[in-house]
Each structure stands twice: as structure tokens, then as C-alpha cells.
Amino acid sequence: MKRIVGGIVFVVAVVCLTVASSWKSYRMENTELNGAPIKIEFPQLRLLEQWTMPTDQDWRLIFVGDVHGQYTELMNIVEGELGGLDDQTTLVLLGDVVSKGPDSGRVIQFILEYRDRVKCVLGNHDLAVLFALVNPELSNHHNLLPLRVGDSQFIPKDLSKVKKMHQQLAHELGFVKAKSWALHSSLAVQFTLPNGQILYGCHAGMLPGDFSQRTPSVHALTEMKFVDPKDWTHTSKEKFKNSKHWYKLWDDVSEHITVLYGHDAKRGLNLRSHTKGLDSGCVKGKELSALQYSYDHITGKITTKLFQTSCVNNQAK
Numbered sequence: 001m002k003r004i005v006g007g008i009v010f011v012v013a014v015v016c017l018t019v020a021s022s023w024k025s026y027r028m029e030n031t032e033l034n035g036a037p038i039k040i041e042f043p044q045l046r047l048l049e050q051w052t053m054p055t056d057q058d059w060r061l062i063f064v065g066d067v068h069g070q071y072t073e074l075m076n077i078v079e080g081e082l083g084g085l086d087d088q089t090t091l092v093l094l095g096d097v098v099s100k101g102p103d104s105g106r107v108i109q110f111i112l113e114y115r116d117r118v119k120c121v122l123g124n125h126d127l128a129v130l131f132a133l134v135n136p137e138l139s140n141h142h143n144l145l146p147l148r149v150g151d152s153q154f155i156p157k158d159l160s161k162v163k164k165m166h167q168q169l170a171h172e173l174g175f176v177k178a179k180s181w182a183l184h185s186s187l188a189v190q191f192t193l194p195n196g197q198i199l200y201g202c203h204a205g206m207l208p209g210d211f212s213q214r215t216p217s218v219h220a221l222t223e224m225k226f227v228d229p230k231d232w233t234h235t236s237k238e239k240f241k242n243s244k245h246w247y248k249l250w251d252d253v254s255e256h257i258t259v260l261y262g263h264d265a266k267r268g269l270n271l272r273s274h275t276k277g278l279d280s281g282c283v284k285g286k287e288l289s290a291l292q293y294s295y296d297h298i299t300g301k302i303t304t305k306l307f308q309t310s311c312v313n314n315q316a317k
């Protein structure tokens with residue numbers, strides 16, 4: 001009898017493995033077998049990537065607000081306004097590069113093709129796509145695989161925000177391409193400039209002291225619009241009692257730090273001394289914005305310039 005049961009279990013296991021193969025195979029590698037974790041195949045996302053910009057050569061760093069699959073507009077600004085990407089140019093996409101717009105796949109293709117010159121920060125929609133990728137069966141709430149980000153694990157706070165469009169996009173991109181994109185990206189970037197100024201790039205926002213004094217949460221980096229000024233661990237996308245826009249906490253900061261971000265299309269272009277909001281609602285038919293920092297190594301001067309291109313409202317949701 002034991003033998004028969006063993007045989008049946010074996011056959012069932014083989015059938016399960018066969019059914020779960022191909023594009024879902026990475027999920028199999030992520031599940032636990034008899035309580036023992038098996039190697040996790042999907043890459044751990046980086047929380048922060050840091051660079052020091054050179055003093056002995058000219059360069060330009062260009063930060064671009066939410067692209068949301070608007071490939072044509074991205075090309076208009078990169079090839080038109082910015083004159084293309086030469087080897088002195090670094091383009092930083094501030095997250096939500098995919099979903100809503102018509103050409104998410106081409107935007108990812110562009111990022112991967114120009115990976116030497118394009119940095120990519122992940123936004124809430126990007127994480128939703130990656131989360132949908134590792135969780136093809138989202139309805140099974142008890143068996144969700146978190147995304148690994150730095151030392152922590154991430155599951156979206158509101159699972160209803162992971163929508164059909166994210167699942168579809170995850171399927172369209174496929175595991176290999178999504179993995180390359182994820183490996184190339186991070187939740188935040190930091191550039192130290194020759195004059196000592198520090199530029200941070202993230203999708204939603206950062207608070208004074210983030211990364212230098214504490215590690216910000218993935219949720220805050222990708223979702224935050226408001227913060228409780230008395231309890232900075234309490235952040236939200238929605239306004240709540242006594243909350244403040246997070247960027248107002250930077251008003252009294254004396255350090256030479258600037259945070260560049262996207263995410264807040266409702267507010268639109270929002271350039272303040274320490275914070276630069278660059279989501280100007282391209283996917284809603286408004287503008288795509290790019291803020292350029294360029295360095296002249298002869299004079300040692302850094303100048304900034306804003307570029308904007310108008311967008312066509314294709315299928316904004």
C-alpha cells in the first residue's frame with residue numbers, strides 16, 4: 001500500500017512540475033518544499049545606487065518624470081530636445097516608466113538597449129508589474145511571494161492596486177526581460193557632484209535624513225505624498241489629519257541636497273529649492289519634463305535647464 005501511495009505522489013508531483021513549467025517555472029523555484037526554502041531565482045532589487053560624478057570631464061545628468069509607456073514622447077525629448085545620448089550623458093528615469101500608456105514594452109527595450117547611459121528608478125506601477133510577475137495567481141492571498149528589496153521584503157499595501165494591466169504587462173514582458181530590467185534598476189539613486197551637492201532620485205519622495213540617518217521604506221519611496229510631521233514613519237499617498245506634503249519638510253534643511261522625483265501628476269511640475277517634482281502628466285496628455293544638470297570641467301560650473309515636450313493623450317486610465 002505504501003508503495004502505491006508513494007507512486008501516486010510521485011506521478012502527481014511530476015504532473016504538477018510539468019504543468020508549472022515554462023514561464024511560470026520561476027515561481028516553482030520560489031516556493032517552499034516541505035518547509036525548506038528553495039533558491040530564489042527572481043533578483044533582489046537594490047534599494048540605493050550611488051555614483052560620484054567626475055571633476056575632470058564635462059558631463060550631463062538628466063532626470064525625467066513619469067514616462068508611463070509614452071515611448072514616442074520619450075524619444076521626442078531624448079532625440080529632439082536633448083540631442084541624443086552621447087557618452088557624457090546619463091539619463092535617469094524617475095519611475096513609473098510602464099503601464100497606462102501605449103508602449104511600455106518599447107520603453108523597457110530602450111532602457112535595456114541603452115543601459116550604459118540610462119538609470120532607472122522603480123515606481124509603484126513598476127513594482128506592481130514585477131509583483132504580478134512573481135505572483136501570477138494574485139487571488140491566492142495566502143501564498144503571495146514578496147519582492148525582495150535590499151534587506152526587506154515588499155508586498156503592496158493595497159493589492160487591489162495590482163491590476164489586470166500590470167498582470168498583462170508582466171506576461172507580455174516575460175520573465176527574462178523583466179528580470180534584466182529589475183536587475184538594472186533600483187529604488188533610489190544618489191549622485192555626488194563635484195561641488196559637494198548631492199542629488200537623490202526616487203519615484204515618490206524622501207525625507208531629510210533618509211539614507212544618511214535611516215533607511216526609508218519601499219512604500220515611502222514609491223507611494224508617499226503626505227507625511228505626519230510628528231511621526232515621519234507615517235506616510236501616505238492620501239491626505240490625512242494633520243498631514244503635510246513630504247517636500248515641505250525640506251524647507252528648513254541647510255544641506256546641499258536635492259531630491260528629484262515623479263509620481264505627483266496631480267500637482268504637476270513642482271520645482272522647489274531642495275525638491276524637484278517632474279511628473280507633469282504626460283500620460284494624461286500634458287507634458288513630459290526633463291531637468292538637466294550639466295557640468296563644465298573648465299569653469300567647474302554646474303547649470304540646470306528644464307526641457308518639456310507635449311504629450312498626446314492616447315489611452316490614459
Ligand SMILES: [Mn+2]
Nearest residue numbers: 096123124263
Ligand atoms: Mn506613481
